[in-house]
Amino acid sequence: MGLTITKEIISKFDVPGPRYTSYPTAPEWSQAVTPAIYRTKLKDFEKTQKTLSLYVHIPFCEQLCYYCGCNVAIRPNDVKHGDEYLKFLFKEIDLIRDVIGKKREVRQLHWGGGTPTYLTEDQMSELFDKIAENFKIDFDGEVAIEVDPRTINASKLQILRQLGFNRLSMGIQDFNPAVQKTVNRIQDFKLVSEITQLLRELKFHSINYDLIYGLPHQTRKSFEQTIDQTIALHPDRIALYSFAYVPWLKKHQTKMPADTFPSNNEKLEIFLQAREQLIEAGYLSIAMDHFALQTDEMAKAFVEGKLYRNFMGYTVKPADEYIGFGVSSIGFLENTYIQNHKTLPEYYKALDQNELPIERGKVLSSDDEMRRWVISHLMCRLEIDKKQFTDRFHLNFDEYFTSEEIHIANCLRDRLLYVDQDKLKASELGKIFIRNICMGFDQYLQKAKSQHRFSKTI
Numbered sequence: 001m002g003l004t005i006t007k008e009i010i011s012k013f014d015v016p017g018p019r020y021t022s023y024p025t026a027p028e029w030s031q032a033v034t035p036a037i038y039r040t041k042l043k044d045f046e047k048t049q050k051t052l053s054l055y056v057h058i059p060f061c062e063q064l065c066y067y068c069g070c071n072v073a074i075r076p077n078d079v080k081h082g083d084e085y086l087k088f089l090f091k092e093i094d095l096i097r098d099v100i101g102k103k104r105e106v107r108q109l110h111w112g113g114g115t116p117t118y119l120t121e122d123q124m125s126e127l128f129d130k131i132a133e134n135f136k137i138d139f140d141g142e143v144a145i146e147v148d149p150r151t152i153n154a155s156k157l158q159i160l161r162q163l164g165f166n167r168l169s170m171g172i173q174d175f176n177p178a179v180q181k182t183v184n185r186i187q188d189f190k191l192v193s194e195i196t197q198l199l200r201e202l203k204f205h206s207i208n209y210d211l212i213y214g215l216p217h218q219t220r221k222s223f224e225q226t227i228d229q230t231i232a233l234h235p236d237r238i239a240l241y242s243f244a245y246v247p248w249l250k251k252h253q254t255k256m257p258a259d260t261f262p263s264n265n266e267k268l269e270i271f272l273q274a275r276e277q278l279i280e281a282g283y284l285s286i287a288m289d290h291f292a293l294q295t296d297e298m299a300k301a302f303v304e305g306k307l308y309r310n311f312m313g314y315t316v317k318p319a320d321e322y323i324g325f326g327v328s329s330i331g332f333l334e335n336t337y338i339q340n341h342k343t344l345p346e347y348y349k350a351l352d353q354n355e356l357p358i359e360r361g362k363v364l365s366s367d368d369e370m371r372r373w374v375i376s377h378l379m380c381r382l383e384i385d386k387k388q389f390t391d392r393f394h395l396n397f398d399e400y401f402t403s404e405e406i407h408i409a410n411c412l413r414d415r416l417l418y419v420d421q422d423k424l425k426a427s428e429l430g431k432i433f434i435r436n437i438c439m440g441f442d443q444y445l446q447k448a449k450s451q452h453r454f455s456k457t458i
């Protein structure tokens, strides 16, 4: 293996920590951000020419995967659930459109879940049309959807492509039958292979597979095979997620017997082996847990330092602002995080009262903005360019982050970071433990440590 990671290193760095899809992280958000505040932010946005990224959350799945950490609502396959949901989603779109006025340009549209393909073909078409009526979708931008291979067929895929989706992400997780059985997700390799073939015929620009390491019954050997099978199908991108075990938030995770999980040490070995296999097969390791073929635009963007990160993962087409639609969805507008209600009854109730269905959020202070910049650069570019920081904020990096001097010195001593002229760059070890580097710039974390719980960094 290229990297030697000892048990000492693991016990030192594999500590609970956030994934930094946002900064400040979600536990810091509060009900201080109300529907009225969101309305003001939307009005501020209305006066600008800024572009948008839209996220649409469809929470439904027919069957619960026991590892799942997403916001889901398990429902049988019955058209009435989607119909009811769309009614409220359309109302939310109308409410927002009323405030922001004219049709705004959307550079990135992403449907996530849950399982967007839980919806019928008609429902998906209706939803897409509703969005296209209210926003100017850039079809050369990212029009992406998350798909559960167990819920699609050729006809549904054709509709998606006709509607304008050009990128597609599939939940795979693991091909091993014992793992699949324990996590309550039986999904045949043949099915995935056939769907991938169909996607190629339909000329989707980019196909992503989600895999998870750290699941029950996984071993280095079993996951080696899953990765070999993955490589054989040649997806353009792979998200290799660390299993987030958060049973205090997701009680259903306790349905998986604790003694079936790989140890921390094994989990890291599984990851390192998978990483090496993917790199050997020609994938570029992109930032933390993503891999892409060198031909994929994400790999190119990473090499050129043009990769960005938001709640939907990494993106090459960043918009100025983000609006989230649907239960639990998150937006970022005018320096403010906004999150919708997380349960369907609350989400429906707010919309019934013609209110924007906001549960909480966070208005960023200027300090938050600077730390967000630093953390996002670490996560996307694996480096901090002090000169760029100064250009952006008109402040000297070393003078501003004096309280972080010791953390930076520790990272240099532990060889997570090294100095290259005006830059602090992550080493190979630092790339694996990038979240640990970020954690030192997270000024809420010390306070949060005693109050909030996160999954392990690896």
Ligand SMILES: C[S@@+](CC[C@H](N)C(=O)[O-])C[C@H]1O[C@@H](n2cnc3c(N)ncnc32)[C@H](O)[C@@H]1O
Pocket (backbone or CB within 6 Å): 061, 067, 068, 069, 070, 112, 113, 114, 115, 146, 147, 148, 149, 170, 171, 172, 173, 210, 211, 212, 241, 242, 243, 244, 245
């Ligand atoms: C919304 S799902 C993808 C679409 C569809 N629902 C499916 O599962 O096929 C998003 C992805 O989150 C990842 N995920 C879910 N729960 C997770 C957990 N507890 N830890 C790490 N990754 C998780 C899985 O890889 C999953 O594919």
Ligand code: SF4
Pocket (backbone or CB within 6 Å): 060, 061, 063, 064, 065, 068, 069, 070, 072, 113, 114, 115, 148, 171
């Ligand atoms: S992993 Fe996907 S299909 Fe499984 S429960 Fe979660 S959102 Fe639904």
